Amino acid sequence: MRLLEDRIRRDGVIKAGDILKVDSFLNHQIDVAFVSRLGEEFHRLYRGCGVNKILTIEASGIGIACLTAQFFGCPVVFAKKAKTKNISSDVWSAEAVSYTHGGTSTVIVSKEFLSDKDRLLIIDDFLANGAAITALASIAEQAGAAVVGAGIVIEKAYQPGGAMLRARGMRIESLARIKSMDEKDGFTFCD
Amino acid sequence: MRLLEDRIRRDGVIKAGDILKVDSFLNHQIDVAFVSRLGEEFHRLYRGCGVNKILTIEASGIGIACLTAQFFGCPVVFAKKAKTKNISSDVWSAEAVSYTHGGTSTVIVSKEFLSDKDRLLIIDDFLANGAAITALASIAEQAGAAVVGAGIVIEKAYQPGGAMLRARGMRIESLARIKSMDEKDGFTFCD
Numbered sequence: 001m002r003l004l005e006d007r008i009r010r011d012g013v014i015k016a017g018d019i020l021k022v023d024s025f026l027n028h029q030i031d032v033a034f035v036s037r038l039g040e041e042f043h044r045l046y047r048g049c050g051v052n053k054i055l056t057i058e059a060s061g062i063g064i065a066c067l068t069a070q071f072f073g074c075p076v077v078f079a080k081k082a083k084t085k086n087i088s089s090d091v092w093s094a095e096a097v098s099y100t101h102g103g104t105s106t107v108i109v110s111k112e113f114l115s116d117k118d119r120l121l122i123i124d125d126f127l128a129n130g131a132a133i134t135a136l137a138s139i140a141e142q143a144g145a146a147v148v149g150a151g152i153v154i155e156k157a158y159q160p161g162g163a164m165l166r167a168r169g170m171r172i173e174s175l176a177r178i179k180s181m182d183e184k185d186g187f188t189f190c191d
Numbered sequence: 192m193r194l195l196e197d198r199i200r201r202d203g204v205i206k207a208g209d210i211l212k213v214d215s216f217l218n219h220q221i222d223v224a225f226v227s228r229l230g231e232e233f234h235r236l237y238r239g240c241g242v243n244k245i246l247t248i249e250a251s252g253i254g255i256a257c258l259t260a261q262f263f264g265c266p267v268v269f270a271k272k273a274k275t276k277n278i279s280s281d282v283w284s285a286e287a288v289s290y291t292h293g294g295t296s297t298v299i300v301s302k303e304f305l306s307d308k309d310r311l312l313i314i315d316d317f318l319a320n321g322a323a324i325t326a327l328a329s330i331a332e333q334a335g336a337a338v339v340g341a342g343i344v345i346e347k348a349y350q351p352g353g354a355m356l357r358a359r360g361m362r363i364e365s366l367a368r369i370k371s372m373d374e375k376d377g378f379t380f381c382d
Binding site for chain 1 (some may be wrong): 264
């Protein structure tokens with residue numbers, strides 16, 4: 001999506017350690033009008049797929065998911081990061097390894113909000129090693145819900161997550177796919 | 192707001208320990224169409240106040256803030272809960288005592304996203320003891336930003352936060368003000 005690639009080139013900041021900061025418009029400050037256009041694009045890609053619910057993960061996914069859900073006319077469910085090791089039997093849970101913060105976290109969704117009647121679109125801001133999407137897909141599977149696909153704002157295509165998930169048969173639509181990025185030379189996007 | 196009071200009566204679940212669960216429509220599953228109507232009401236209350244940015248706090252505030260921001264045509268900034276004790280000099284920070292989880296957390300906002308040119312509307316899902324709103328107001332003050340007021344979805348009016356903040360001169364608009372709630376007798380709202 002050209003609009004997004006241009007925005008990343010303009011406002012994205014590359015930091016040492018393969019960090020891309022897009023917090024001026026996506027995940028700290030949110031340019032709501034702009035993100036709504038991303039949501040419209042997710043709807044164009046997934047309309048007609050019977051999506052009845054959007055599944056995302058706190059915190060960065062929530063705004064994108066809500067602005068996308070308006071086009072589908074459906075609710076959002078956001079997975080929470082568990083604050084304790086004691087996981088209640090009322091929730092579905094899965095492990096996710098955070099790429100940015102390191103360490104493993106347990107993500108949970110109350111059982112009452114997902115069922116085998118659901119056709120889910122998974123939304124997230126980044127796809128790198130695929131841990132968050134894998135955890136959300138695991139939760140969907142436990143609930144018996146169908147996953148129509150995932151809508152990702154920015155995929156680091158040089159990281160293994162996208163290829164791994166596609167090889168498993170999951171439809172992944174990433175609005176910008178970064179082929180490489182470098183503090184000196186900037187961004188190259190996949191064609 | 193009658194629409195919200197009715198929804199709380201229908202779907203809110205009162206638990207021991209003064210817990211009100213509204214996670215079927217507000218802060219785990221999000222009824223996006225419904226929350227958008229809350230956002231429209233915040234806009235009705237605060238339009239003409241020169242709001243140019245909405246300030247909220249992760250995670251539950253983000254969806255409400257984004258859906259509200261669409262009516263104002265402005266961006267959202269969400270404060271983050273610091274993951275480490277080492278607070279960078281690039282952020283404004285303040286302490287907040289969580290009512291639901293207990294314990295103190297440090298909330299932070301990057302300095303680049305708030306300035307003395309901003310006129311902020313603070314948005315959050317709950318107001319009880321006022322800790323989150325106080326922390327956000329402190330961050331706004333550090334940045335030199337004006338706080339036009341706060342828009343709260345549900346105020347526990349029998350808790351001290353609302354009165355304390357109003358006594359300090361902050362405009363607080365709560366869409367539902369719970370006078371009392373009880374597992375047996377249900378909800379009473381302020382007139």
